[in-house]
Amino acid sequence: MRDVLLALVLAAMVVCLAAGTASAGPAATRIVRATGTIVPIPAAIPHETGDMVDRRIIPDLRWIARRFPIFVTDGYSGPLPNGERAGCRGCHVKGSDHYNGLAVDIVPLRWSGRCDRNWRGITRLARWAEPRQNRPAPPFRWVGYNGDAGHGCGNHLHLSWEHAPARSFRMAEWVEVFPVRRQDLAPHSVPGGNQGSPPGGAETGRKEVGEAGEEEPSRPQGGISRFQTGGVSPSGS
Numbered sequence: 001m002r003d004v005l006l007a008l009v010l011a012a013m014v015v016c017l018a019a020g021t022a023s024a025g026p027a028a029t030r031i032v033r034a035t036g037t038i039v040p041i042p043a044a045i046p047h048e049t050g051d052m053v054d055r056r057i058i059p060d061l062r063w064i065a066r067r068f069p070i071f072v073t074d075g076y077s078g079p080l081p082n083g084e085r086a087g088c089r090g091c092h093v094k095g096s097d098h099y100n101g102l103a104v105d106i107v108p109l110r111w112s113g114r115c116d117r118n119w120r121g122i123t124r125l126a127r128w129a130e131p132r133q134n135r136p137a138p139p140f141r142w143v144g145y146n147g148d149a150g151h152g153c154g155n156h157l158h159l160s161w162e163h164a165p166a167r168s169f170r171m172a173e174w175v176e177v178f179p180v181r182r183q184d185l186a187p188h189s190v191p192g193g194n195q196g197s198p199p200g201g202a203e204t205g206r207k208e209v210g211e212a213g214e215e216e217p218s219r220p221q222g223g224i225s226r227f228q229t230g231g232v233s234p235s236g237s
């Protein structure tokens with residue numbers, strides 16, 4: 001019995017380390033093959049009005065927004081089926097992950113144009129996502145911050161997610177994400193807090209969250225229609 005308790009305590013500690021104070025990226029990742037859709041960013045993730053992303057990265061963004069003081073300034077950049085456009089035009093390089101809705105640009109929730117203490121949380125996030133320069137932790141594909149031209153403390157942080165090759169303005173066939181459990185997003189959940197461990201969920205960061213790890217954005221913001229493209233089909237069909 002004691003051994004069981006000890007194992008539980010150790011497992012809980014591992015989870016706390018992974019969730020709260022980790023400095024080296026998510027503990028686990030998974031591939032999401034559910035169909036991509038460009039959707040408005042939910043209100044729980046502070047963002048510039050009108051910003052959108054592929055819904056498959058929204059659980060990760062929610063998780064990040066609960067732990068780091070982020071404000072998203074741009075997500076998907078490109079045309080929408082209704083003829084309108086989302087995102088910043090001419091802001092991103094050719095082939096940017098912003099054109100697939102799988103990248104976000106981030107500044108501090110309390111904006112400051114200088115690299116001051118308002119940026120501490122963003123620097124922490126950047127280090128977590130990219131512990132060593134040019135070696136982003138999975139599932140991140142590219143992290144733009146200090147050491148990258150046009151990025152960094154006082155400017156902005158770019159995060160993009162690993163994904164299947166996809167043409168611009170198409171949905172990638174799959175996206176790599178880190179799994180997010182519902183209780184990690186519950187309003188009362190405090191990272192590292194002592195809420196007792198959920199049954200069965202403590203020892204693995206790999207619990208499946210349904211096909212997608214997808215959570216519908218709580219409420220689409222008015223007026224912007226959702227759309228869905230078939231993505232790039234290998235058979236050309």
Ligand SMILES: [Zn+2]
Nearest residue numbers: 103104105158
């Ligand atoms: Zn960017």
